Amino acid sequence: MSFSRHAAHWGVRSRIALKRWMRRTLFLFGGIAVGLAAILMAFLADYAQAAFGRVLSLSPYLALLVTPLGFGLALWLAVRVFPNSQGSGIPQVIAALRLPDQEARAPLVSLRVALGKIIVMTVGLLCGASTGREGPTVQVGGSIMFAIGRWAPFRQPGFLLAGAAAGVAAAFNTPLAGIVFGIEEMSRSFEMRTSGLIIGAVIAAGLTSLAVVGDYNYFGSTAAVLPLGxxxxxxxxxxxxxxxxxxxxxxxxxxxxxxxxxxxxxxxxxxxxxxxxxxxxxxxxxxxxxxxxxxxxxxxxxxxxxxxxxxxxxxxxxxxxxxxxxxxxxxxxxxxxxxxxxxxxxxxxxxxxxxxxxxxxxxxxxxxxxxxxxxxxxxxxxxxxxxxxxxxxxxxxxxxxxxxxxxxxxxxxxxxxxxxxxxxxxxxxxxxxxxxxxxxxxxxx
Incomplete structure (x- = not known):
C-alpha cells in the first residue's frame, strides 16, 4: 500500500472514530442535562404543592377560587404561549418519533415547548391540579436531547428516544424502568445500534440525580410478601x-x-x-x-x-x-x-x-x-x-x-x-x- 493510500485509509478511520466518540459524548452530556432538568422539575413540583398547601391552611374553600382560575391560566398559556405543551407530553414525543423529518418534529419537542412544559406544569400544581411531573419530564428530556442532536456536527439518530427514556429514569430514579419504557412504550421497537447510547444516556441521567439528591427509592423500601397459596x-x-x-x-x-x-x-x-x-x-x-x-x-x-x-x-x-x-x-x-x-x-x-x-x-x-x-x-x-x-x-x-x-x-x-x-x-x-x-x-x- 502506497503512503498516500495508507494515509487516506487512516484518515477515513480517524473520521469514523471521531464521529463515534463525539456521538457517545453528546449522549452522555445530554443525559446529564436531562437529569438536571428532572431534578429542577421535582423541586418546582414540591415547592408548588407546598405553596398550595399553605393556601389551603388559610381555608380549604379558597380552592373553589384558586383552582378554577389556575386551570384557566394554565390552559391559556399552553394553547396561546407554549403550543404543544398540553397534557402529559408523552404522546407528543411518540408522534415526533414517528414523523419523517427533523423539521416536522421540531414543533413537538423544541426547547420552547420544554420551557413551557416546566412553567405551566408548575402553575397547574400551584393551583391544586391532580397531575404528575414524570410525563412532562419525558417531553422535556426528549426536547433537550433532540436539540443536542440538531446542533451536533454529524447526523445523530436516537437522541429523541434516549431523552425520553432518560426522563423516566431521572424522574423516578428507576434506570431499568427508563430503558424498558423506551423499548416498550416510546418506540414499540428497538434499534440495536442505538441501544448502548440510550443506556449511556440513562446512566448519565441517573448518576446526575444520584449525585445531586442521593440514592433513594421513590416510595421507600418495602418488605411486602404475598404468601403462596x-x-x-x-x-x-x-x-x-x-x-x-x-x-x-x-x-x-x-x-x-x-x-x-x-x-x-x-x-x-x-x-x-x-x-x-x-x-x-x-x-x-x-x-x-x-x-x-x-x-x-x-x-x-x-x-x-x-x-x-x-x-x-x-x-x-x-x-x-x-x-x-x-x-x-x-x-x-x-x-x-x-x-x-x-x-x-x-x-x-x-x-x-x-x-x-x-x-x-x-x-x-x-x-x-x-x-x-x-x-x-x-x-x-x-x-x-x-x-x-x-x-x-x-x-x-x-x-x-x-x-x-x-x-x-x-x-x-x-x-x-x-x-x-x-x-x-x-x-x-x-x-x-x-x-x-x-x-x-x-x-x-
Whole structure:
C-alpha cells in the first residue's frame, strides 16, 4: 500500500472514530442535562404543592377560587404561549418519533415547548391540579436531547428516544424502568445500534440525580410478601378490577381528546379555557370532599398507604381518580404516572376490607401495577417501575402476573394504549397518516 493510500485509509478511520466518540459524548452530556432538568422539575413540583398547601391552611374553600382560575391560566398559556405543551407530553414525543423529518418534529419537542412544559406544569400544581411531573419530564428530556442532536456536527439518530427514556429514569430514579419504557412504550421497537447510547444516556441521567439528591427509592423500601397459596386469589381479582378502572379512565380521556360529538363537543372546542376552569372547579369540589387529599401528584398519600403510616381513607381512591380525570380532560400540562400509582394504591386499599388475610403492602403494590397498566397498557414498564420504586424483589412474580391480567382487562374497555391513541392526533396535524382519526379540538393531551 502506497503512503498516500495508507494515509487516506487512516484518515477515513480517524473520521469514523471521531464521529463515534463525539456521538457517545453528546449522549452522555445530554443525559446529564436531562437529569438536571428532572431534578429542577421535582423541586418546582414540591415547592408548588407546598405553596398550595399553605393556601389551603388559610381555608380549604379558597380552592373553589384558586383552582378554577389556575386551570384557566394554565390552559391559556399552553394553547396561546407554549403550543404543544398540553397534557402529559408523552404522546407528543411518540408522534415526533414517528414523523419523517427533523423539521416536522421540531414543533413537538423544541426547547420552547420544554420551557413551557416546566412553567405551566408548575402553575397547574400551584393551583391544586391532580397531575404528575414524570410525563412532562419525558417531553422535556426528549426536547433537550433532540436539540443536542440538531446542533451536533454529524447526523445523530436516537437522541429523541434516549431523552425520553432518560426522563423516566431521572424522574423516578428507576434506570431499568427508563430503558424498558423506551423499548416498550416510546418506540414499540428497538434499534440495536442505538441501544448502548440510550443506556449511556440513562446512566448519565441517573448518576446526575444520584449525585445531586442521593440514592433513594421513590416510595421507600418495602418488605411486602404475598404468601403462596390462598392469598394469591387477590392477584386476578385486583388486577381485573384495577385494569378495568384504568381502561375506563383511558377511554374517557381519549374520547374528550378527540372531541365529544354534538353541541357539548362544539362548545368545548369554542371555549376551552372556560371548560378548563369548570374542570378546575370539579377538582376543588373533589378536594373538599376528600379533605384536601386529592390535590397534587398523590405521592405522599400513596407512600402512606404502602407503609401504613396513617389510617386509610377508603374514599381516597375514587376521589383521586375523579380529580385526575378532570385534570387530564382539561388539557392543562401535567402527567398521569404518579397520580395513577396513587389511585391504584387507594383502590387496592379498599379491597383490604374484603381480603383481610392479605398483607396490605402486597395488596397495594398489586393495585398500583394493575391500575397503571390499565391506563397506559405497558405491562412490563408498569411492574418494573413499581419494583424499582419500592426495591421489593419478593413481589416481582405477583406484579408480573397482575400486569398481564390488568393489560388484558384494560383492552376489553379500550383496544389501544392511551399514549399511542393520543399521539395519532399530533400525527394527523403534521402528516396525513391516520385519515380516520380526528384532530384534538382545542385541548391537546
Amino acid at each position: 390462598g392469598a394469591w386469589i387477590v392477584v386476578p381479582v385486583c388486577a381485573v378490577l384495577c385494569g378495568l378502572a384504568g381502561g375506563l379512565f383511558s377511554r374517557i380521556l381519549i374520547l374528550f381528546a378527540r372531541g365529544l360529538p354534538g353541541v357539548v363537543g362544539a362548545w368545548i372546542k369554542q371555549h376551552p379555557v372556560v371548560f378548563a376552569m369548570l374542570c378546575g372547579l370539579g377538582v376543588a369540589l373533589c378536594g373538599l370532599a376528600s379533605h384536601d387529599h386529592v390535590y397534587g401528584t398523590g405521592y405522599e398519600q400513596a407512600r402512606a398507604i404502602i407503609h401504613a403510616t396513617s389510617s386509610v381513607d377508603h374514599a381516597f381512591g375514587p376521589w383521586k381518580l375523579a380529580a385526575t380525570l378532570l385534570s387530564a380532560i382539561s388539557g392543562i400540562p401535567g402527567g398521569i404516572f404518579a397520580p395513577s400509582l396513587a389511585i391504584g394504591a387507594g383502590l387496592a386499599s379498599d379491597l383490604s376490607l374484603v381480603f383481610t388475610h392479605v398483607p396490605i403492602g402486597a395488596l397495594v403494590l398489586i393495585g398500583m401495577v394493575s391500575y397503571l397498566t390499565g391506563v397506559v397498557q405497558a405491562p412490563i414498564t408498569s411492574f418494573v417501575i413499581t419494583s424499582e420504586m419500592t426495591n421489593d424483589h419478593a413481589m416481582v412474580i405477583p406484579l408480573m402476573a397482575a400486569a398481564l391480567i390488568a393489560n388484558a382487562a384494560s383492552k376489553m374497555v379500550v383496544p389501544e394504549g392511551l399514549y399511542h391513541a393520543l399521539a395519532k392526533s399530533f400525527l394527523k396535524t403534521h402528516a396525513d397518516r391516520e385519515p380516520r382519526e380526528k384532530p384534538i379540538p382545542g385541548l391537546t393531551l
